[in-house]
Amino acid sequence: MSENPNNKVCVIIGASHAGVNLAFALRSEGWAGDIVLIDADAALPYHRPPLSKAYLASDDGIEQNLLKSADSYEKEGITLRLGVLVKSIDRADKCVHLNDDSVQVYDKLVLATGASPIVPPIPGIDGASNLYPLRTAEDVTNIRKALNTSQSKRVIVIGGGYIGLETAASLKKLGATVTVLEREERVLSRVTAPEISQFFTNLHKQYGVEIFTDKNVVSIETKNGLNVIKCSDNSRFNADIIVVGVGIRVNTALAVAAGLEVENGIKVNATARTSDEDIYAIGDCTFHHNPHYNRFIRLESVQNAVDQAKVAAAAIAGKETTYNTIPWFWSDQYDVKLQMVGLSEGYNRILVRKEASEDTKFSVWYFKDDELLAVDAVNNAKAYVIGTKFIKEGKKVDASKLVDPSTPFKPANLLAE
Amino acid sequence: MAKITFITRNGEKITVEGNDGSLMELAKQNNIKGIDGDCGGVCSCATCHVHVDPAYFEKTGTASEIENDMLELDDNVGEYSRLSCQIPVSDALDGLVLQVAN
Numbered sequence: 001m002s003e004n005p006n007n008k009v010c011v012i013i014g015a016s017h018a019g020v021n022l023a024f025a026l027r028s029e030g031w032a033g034d035i036v037l038i039d040a041d042a043a044l045p046y047h048r049p050p051l052s053k054a055y056l057a058s059d060d061g062i063e064q065n066l067l068k069s070a071d072s073y074e075k076e077g078i079t080l081r082l083g084v085l086v087k088s089i090d091r092a093d094k095c096v097h098l099n100d101d102s103v104q105v106y107d108k109l110v111l112a113t114g115a116s117p118i119v120p121p122i123p124g125i126d127g128a129s130n131l132y133p134l135r136t137a138e139d140v141t142n143i144r145k146a147l148n149t150s151q152s153k154r155v156i157v158i159g160g161g162y163i164g165l166e167t168a169a170s171l172k173k174l175g176a177t178v179t180v181l182e183r184e185e186r187v188l189s190r191v192t193a194p195e196i197s198q199f200f201t202n203l204h205k206q207y208g209v210e211i212f213t214d215k216n217v218v219s220i221e222t223k224n225g226l227n228v229i230k231c232s233d234n235s236r237f238n239a240d241i242i243v244v245g246v247g248i249r250v251n252t253a254l255a256v257a258a259g260l261e262v263e264n265g266i267k268v269n270a271t272a273r274t275s276d277e278d279i280y281a282i283g284d285c286t287f288h289h290n291p292h293y294n295r296f297i298r299l300e301s302v303q304n305a306v307d308q309a310k311v312a313a314a315a316i317a318g319k320e321t322t323y324n325t326i327p328w329f330w331s332d333q334y335d336v337k338l339q340m341v342g343l344s345e346g347y348n349r350i351l352v353r354k355e356a357s358e359d360t361k362f363s364v365w366y367f368k369d370d371e372l373l374a375v376d377a378v379n380n381a382k383a384y385v386i387g388t389k390f391i392k393e394g395k396k397v398d399a400s401k402l403v404d405p406s407t408p409f410k411p412a413n414l415l416a417e
Numbered sequence: 418m419a420k421i422t423f424i425t426r427n428g429e430k431i432t433v434e435g436n437d438g439s440l441m442e443l444a445k446q447n448n449i450k451g452i453d454g455d456c457g458g459v460c461s462c463a464t465c466h467v468h469v470d471p472a473y474f475e476k477t478g479t480a481s482e483i484e485n486d487m488l489e490l491d492d493n494v495g496e497y498s499r500l501s502c503q504i505p506v507s508d509a510l511d512g513l514v515l516q517v518a519n
């Protein structure tokens with residue numbers, strides 16, 4: 001649909017981990033047409049994981065944190081349109097409408113719209129002082145600014161998921177007094193086994209971060225910049241800064257309005273294509289099939305964003321590769337590295353492998369019957385790597401050898417006869 | 418200022434100059450193909466794998482346990498493998514030659 005019929009246009013909505021990787025992969029795959037990368041965020045595309053980790057805790061500018069160098073877009077012939085929002089998709093005329101009133105035509109369109117943080121409808125939340133989610137570089141700037149100007153530096157983090165806990169650790173490093181309020185009976189309850197939750201609860205305690213569980217926030221009252229957070233058990237917490245980390249909502253509005261198939265995310269096939277053959281979707285916004293676990297899933301991870309970007313790029317360039325990866329993820333808190341591989345959902349048995357004489361180094365292995373589903377490794381990249389290989393290859397593990405710290409940690413030693 | 422040469426998988430030789438940051442960051446600033454750095458340099462993704470010229474291997478320092486374990490994820494691991502995000506750029510590395518692993 002472009003003016004030059006020989007020069008096709010691929011338009012990508014969302015210039016973050018998924019969209020940026022797709023743009024560059026598309027060039028490597030030999031796409032000779034235009035590539036237009038659009039994002040509402042005005043900043044050059046940056047890494048998101050450090051936002052709650054090193055980037056929050058350091059003085060680095062966002063330039064230190066870019067996904068690709070500033071000049072690489074021009075070198076690869078990728079047109080960046082930052083600070084503009086896509087308002088709608090016109091599938092019949094194959095174009096998108098932007099909020100600067102311009103129209104961008106496409107031959108192939110990619111939705112890499114990701115997700116937005118949930119701000120729960122708690123009475124008083126709109127009037128709260130210095131309340132921020134954590135999803136963008138701007139959020140980090142706001143949180144740091146609020147902390148710098150705050151006398152008492154009392155921070156409440158609502159939500160004990162990865163982002164909440166990482167934020168707590170980073171703000172503690174910056175000298176804040178930090179309390180985490182978690183609604184469930186343990187932190188990380190949605191994503192890990194109780195052993196991991198317990199470990200991180202203790203870790204935060206050691207560093208002086210308080211974690212309260214079973215805390216359902218029911219209201220926030222704010223006077224003269226002081227927020228009083230009330231929970232359903234009538235407990236109250238004071239804070240001059242509140243960080244909300246209670247999860248995300250997938251950005252599917254454009255897809256829904258355009259009539260694309262959407263379930264728990266934008267539904268895509270094994271080549272990351274939506275129900276429209278000229279429209280693809282990649283990254284956090286997708287609901288996709290994972291062949292290894294043989295079910296449809298939605299993931300919030302760099303791995304998934306990057307891998308789907310590569311698959312979609314190949315498909316758009318006319319090559320056929322299909323998505324088939326084992327999900328992986330990491331979290332850094334204080335000096336502890338947590339690495340996760342696989343999907344633990346549906347497990348009915350776990351084994352904990354401790355390492356002799358090292359109590360900050362262990363791994364949790366999740367099984368469904370005798371099938372290894374996932375591994376969470378704490379300060380233990382070896383467990384992560386072995387777990388990755390075993391899951392990929394469908395290897396069976398000898399439980400007694402695995403949990404025995406005297407078994408040297410090598411794949412050959414851990415296999416069932 | 419250190420001059421550092423990256424040799425990509427398709428044989429392209431690119432010499433760049435750096436003062437600080439990591440070799441992965443230097444590679445990214447200079448758009449070296451095959452150094453993705455997906456995790457942003459925290460030793461979690463192994464997409465910044467390089468083979469160091471043996472003559473320089475010692476100068477790059479020693480890999481941490483995590484780094485060595487992570488390298489095992491890559492089939493193309495060798496005796497002189499490193500994750501470039503774990504190597505700080507310094508004058509001592511002047512003249513260093515690296516083969517991009519992927």
Ligand SMILES: Cc1cc2nc3c(=O)[nH]c(=O)nc-3n(C[C@H](O)[C@H](O)[C@H](O)COP(=O)(O)OP(=O)(O)OC[C@H]3O[C@@H](n4cnc5c(N)ncnc54)[C@H](O)[C@@H]3O)c2cc1C
Pocket residue numbers: 013014015016017018019038039040041048049050051052084085086087112113114115116134135136163251254282283284285299300301302303305328329330331332
């Ligand atoms: C604080 C934090 C820590 C994290 N830590 C980790 C970690 O340790 N490891 C890990 O694997 N993952 C981590 N994640 C998750 C990871 O960052 C996401 O999975 C990843 O960013 C997904 O990339 P994406 O491109 O699909 O979506 P996003 O990064 O959400 O990007 C979507 C982009 O689309 C843009 N957009 C949406 N709609 C429109 C529109 N209509 N018009 C224009 N632009 C639009 C948005 O502005 C946004 O920039 C973390 C996330 C956060 C927020």
Ligand code: FES
Pocket residue numbers: 441453454455456457458459460461462463464465500501502503
């Ligand atoms: S950049 Fe991820 S391991 Fe080096």
